[in-house]
Amino acid sequence: xxxxxxxxxxxFRKLLDAHDMHRPGLGFYAxxxxxxxxxxxxxxxxxxxxxxxxxxxxMASLYRERIDDNRLCDVAAHVHAWLFPPxxxxxxxxxxxxxxxxxxxxxxxDSPRLRVVG
Numbered sequence: 792x793x794x795x796x797x798x799x800x801x802x803f804r805k806l807l808d809a810h811d812m813h814r815p816g817l818g819f820y821a822x823x824x825x826x827x828x829x830x831x832x833x834x835x836x837x838x839x840x841x842x843x844x845x846x847x848x849x850m851a852s853l854y855r856e857r858i859d860d861n862r863l864c865d866v867a868a869h870v871h872a873w874l875f876p877p878x879x880x881x882x883x884x885x886x887x888x889x890x891x892x893x894x895x896x897x898x899x900x901d902s903p904r905l906r907v908v909g
Contacts, residue, residue, distance in 0.1 A: 826870055833869035838862040 800819040807813040823843065830839040840847060841858050 829870050829873045830866050832873075833866045835862055835866055838866045842866060 803819040827843055838858055842863060
């Protein structure tokens with residue numbers, strides 16, 4: 792889209808330039824497309840449309856007077872979780888052969904001794 796008349800797109804471009812992040816295809820409209828796509832996965836399209844500033848011409852929209860803030864927050868949280876996923880815990884390392892042998896010996900020495908009396 793043409794961003795020459797869009798002050799928000801211009802400011803977003805300045806932000807990208809300031810952080811040396813601008814490249815073709817990365818701009819304000821790419822941000823909007825990403826939000827719409829990932830936000831749609833939240834399964835609350837009405838809330839996504841509201842955040843995006845989209846209007847619908849269906850009957851439900853004509854009668855809807857408000858959208859609960861919790862729904863809007865849920866969409867934002869969904870997009871945030873996609874953008875910043877929780878860090879995966881590192882898998883515990885498998886002990887090397889020497890450690891396993893020492894552990895095995897220790898377990899044997901700690902176990903009770905059984906004697907057969909007969």
